[in-house]
Amino acid sequence: MCVCYSHPQHGVDDYTYTIAFVHRGFSKTFTVALEQTVLPGSMSNLQPLFFYLGHYVVVYLAGHFLHLINCRQQDLLCHSLFLSGADARVDALGVNSVLVSISGHKLLDGWMGRIYTINLSHDFLLQLLSPNRPEAQRLAALHCVLVHLGPDQDLEKKIIYWISENMMSFNAFDLIQEFILGSLYRMCCQQSLSLNKVLPYSSVFEKKELPVALTAIPGVKCTPELLAQPIIKGKARSLQGYWNELQWIIERAKYFETVPNPRYRFSQIKSDWTKLQAALNSEKKKSSAFLQQLEENAKKVLSMVDTWHLDKRVVPLFQEVDQPQRALVGVVVDKLREHLNKHLPQLGKKKIEMLVVNYMAKLLELLRHMLETLWLKLNLGHTVLCLKQQGNSEEWTMFHTMCRIVEAAEGLCLPLPPGYSTLLSVLGVRCLPRHTFLLYVDHGFLHLTEPFVSRLMTDLDNSNGNEELKFSVLKRLPECLAQRVCQLWDHPVSSACITRQCVRRLLEKYTKTKASVQLDRDKLCSRRELLPLTYLVTILSDMEEQATNPFEEQENVDARFVEEIALKQTLIKLGFEGK
Incomplete structure (x- = not known):
């Protein structure tokens, strides 16, 4: 009007x-x-x-x-x-x-x-x-x-x-942020015009100074x-729907005049997200109820994304569990739901829940759509997943674009699709020099995920350069992740690591008794070269004697299954697998 x-x-x-x-x-x-x-x-x-x-x-x-x-x-x-x-x-x-x-x-x-x-x-x-x-x-x-x-x-x-x-x-x-927020704004306002005043449409308002x-x-x-707000005293019967809508818009305008910042800002959750990241990385995690709520939010969003355009996907995004990104999805859903319930309570909790979940699902699908459009333009295939080859100029363009998308998403605290970090790290290994790749990791541009590191350990051979890269990556991983991934690497150092883990588990289960101590002293009396090491060997020998033989014939063994596994392993060793 x-x-x-x-x-x-x-x-x-x-x-x-x-x-x-x-x-x-x-x-x-x-x-x-x-x-x-x-x-x-x-x-x-x-x-x-x-x-x-x-x-x-x-x-x-x-x-x-x-x-x-x-x-x-x-x-x-x-x-x-x-x-x-x-x-x-x-x-x-x-x-x-x-x-x-x-x-x-x-x-x-x-x-x-x-x-x-x-x-x-x-x-x-x-x-x-x-x-x-x-x-x-x-x-x-x-x-x-x-x-x-x-x-x-x-x-x-x-x-x-x-x-x-x-x-x-x-x-x-930032034109990527403008593309994301503008596209989401159009999609959601087509569903409900009520979201016009509460959803962001531009990233320029996220800046401290314009x-x-x-x-x-x-x-x-x-x-x-x-202007003075108009007052509608009567309603025309033929235009009843129009006047009702106009009255509602006027009342909503009066409400938003009293609210200083009615639009949701993604930057508001940066402090909460930083605290949650620290909690996820520490041993003392937040309450299980809070984390479970975030996980339920993420499940609703990702289940909707996984059902869209399954037959048309061309980007090899790995279907993996990226816990930090899932947690971020849960946080954004939680905050956005709270914002809509505050400013648009007349919509009802069920509709707001549907709108929020749909908003986040469209966000992830929009990012994937950007990747697929550029992937087809650059004519990239699944060969980019091979870590043994160097990347070409098209892959470098894709890597640069994906880095800028990460920068734009992190600036607004937006989550990325599952598998995004893994694919970006694969392109980084193919396109960047090794020392530059490690600098990207140290500065937070690349996030090492378990699927990527597993590929790194199994796909690359143990040449001097690859061995140095693997050691450099392993020392940058959290201890729990490094222990799991290290077992995939066929190397003396990984074997020694596995041995230490095995010994640690045995000693944690070992219960000292007077009889065993006396027995150990009797065994030690004849060997005094290095008492701590001799004592450790004696304990392990004693536990080994008491342990059952894992290779003894057990009941209910499927001979056919064992035969197939043995044949499969033989083909892999001889290099005939997949031919």
Whole structure:
């Protein structure tokens, strides 16, 4: 419910108009500096055209500017698209045309007797994303494509290609974060318009200080003003649904005027996530009830993701249990559910639960979709999983893109799809020099997972370089993980490690008795070379005598199964497996 009007002209240097968002309770007055010199006798020709186009109120002043004012995101000017000069020229519409806005995104030219249908050109919006454009204009064009043009697979593919080619060309905002939040905002608001005010749509609000490039548009001055909220006293029967909806929007606007920050911010959970990470890595973990709740949240999300597009997946993401990422999924679900219950209690707990789970599932699926689109563009196959070969330029491009996605996700505390860290580490080994790979691990860019380290131990041979890499990786692992993975490595050091673990377990179970101590002293009397070592050997010998022989014939042995296993092991040893 917008009221648009232009102001009387007091000069020829600028032009002023106001858009009053009646249902939002405020108005914005824009003063635009005109680029071209306007003669005093031609002031009567400065007649603006106001019309509605999707999520925008469009102000068109022929020969001067075209302003698409965002109706949904009015917080910053950078989310509205302002065009001037040659960009604002519409060849089909003459400067002297008498245009009237009619319903259905149409314009009537009373002078020529024509009706025009107004649409936003995808190709023109993509041209506005070129590096020579101001960053505010590029951000507005990106949001126009992502949020307001609706789902378009070809257009989305072009945007992902553009992201992969322009990752380092922005200073004021992170284009991957904008792509993620903008796409999720569009998907969720299509399900429920109530989420418009409580979900994030841009990452620029996560910054402590907004960049100057995004806070103003050169040549445009904006003056906001609060309006008195309308009061609806009666209802028309024929428009009962409309008036009910308008009344609800007004009441909601009044509520959000009293709330300082109604939109959810992912950065708010950074402190909680840091504490939880420390708890997961320490021996004293948090209460099992809290961790169980996070696990239940993650199960709901991941079960939904695993059922989507199973037959169309091309990226070899490993189906693994990435505990830190599962915990992060659970934390975000918990916080987002709490936020919606606080600001939108009228939706009900069941619907909010469904919306939150669906939001997180779409987030993980969106990240996977980005990877699959680039994977197909670079024509990568499953050979990238082989650690024995060096990566090519296409794999390096994929690795660089995945690193930037990790950086963007960590900046917002967003979880990654299961297996993402493993695939990224595999590409890192193939594309990076060994010392650079270890630096990436030390600085937290790469996270060593058990599936990746297991592949490293089994796929690489024991050459000098590979042996050094394996030792370097093992010493960077937690002790519990290193003990499990070390058993997969056929190496004297791993054998010694397994032996020490076995001895430690035996000694932990060993109970000292007087008889055994006396027996040990009798056995030690004849050997006094190194009493501690001799005593240890005596204990182990005694336990070995009392232990059962694992190779003795046991009952209920499946001879056929043993024969098949023996044949399988023989084929593997001879190198015939898989041929």
